[in-house]
Amino acid sequence: MREWLIRFIECAFARVKLNDGTTLYEAAFHSSYGxxxxxxxxxDTAERTDWRRVPVDHLxxxxxxxxxMNPAAKKFYSPAILRALLKEGIRDGLMYDAFLFDLSGLIRGSKGEDTSFAKLYNAAQRAAFVRFCKFxxxxxxxxxxxxQPLRILEQLRQLEPPVE
Structure with missing residues (x-):
């Protein structure tokens, strides 16, 4: 089941690139308050084209x-994080907890000009989050x-389906 889920995530996010997204390292710089x-x-040398090549230890x-991270970065790094968690486990739990906390906020907190979860991720990508939480x-x-996964599943159920 775990390997199937990893493949599902890889397919759902196969063509996602960082583009103008914040790199992991820029975000880490800001998190350290500069x-x-x-x-x-x-x-400068951060991976920008294939999220599968982001070093797991760096995550x-x-x-x-x-x-x-800005929305483009969240879209690029989310599958890398999900995949790392499935392959490596939660280690000390900090990344897992931070990721789920941020994901929960993104799902329920989009207001005004914010990019909503439903607009940021396509149907297959949203399904990957649902499947990860169920797993x-x-x-x-x-x-x-x-x-936490059950709480996120409930938040996802309450979202209005986006127009695609």
């Missing part, structure tokens, strides 16, 4: 970066917990 200038130097080392809650609750 103290760690080394992160900016890493941004786990920059757990707060998700809070400083976490029902197939691997000891690893991922049940409460």
């Amino acid at each position: 103290i760690d200038s080394h992160e900016l130097s890493l941004a 786990f080392a920059r757990t707060d970066a998700i809070f400083f 976490a809650a029902f197939n691997a609750p000891k690893e991922f917990g049940r409460e």
Whole structure:
């Protein structure tokens, strides 16, 4: 089931590129309030075309970066994070918790000019989030917990279907 879900995520996000999105390293620089200038130097060579090539250890080392990403970056790094969690586990839990907290906020918090979850992700990508949360809650609750994934599933159910 885990390998199937990884393949589903890879297919759903296959052509997603970073484009004008904030790199992981730029976001990490901002999360450090501009103290760690080394992160900016890493941004110059950051992966921008294939999220599967983002180093997993870099994701786990920059757990707060998700809070400083623009919508294009969230779309690019979300599948990398989901895939890393499925392949590597939650490690210390910080990235998993930060990712789910941010995802929950994105789902319910879009206002005005904000990019909504439903507009940012296409149907297959939204389905990947649903499948990940179901997997976490029902197939691997000891690893991922049940409460947060079930809460996100409920928030997703309450979304109005977007016009595509």
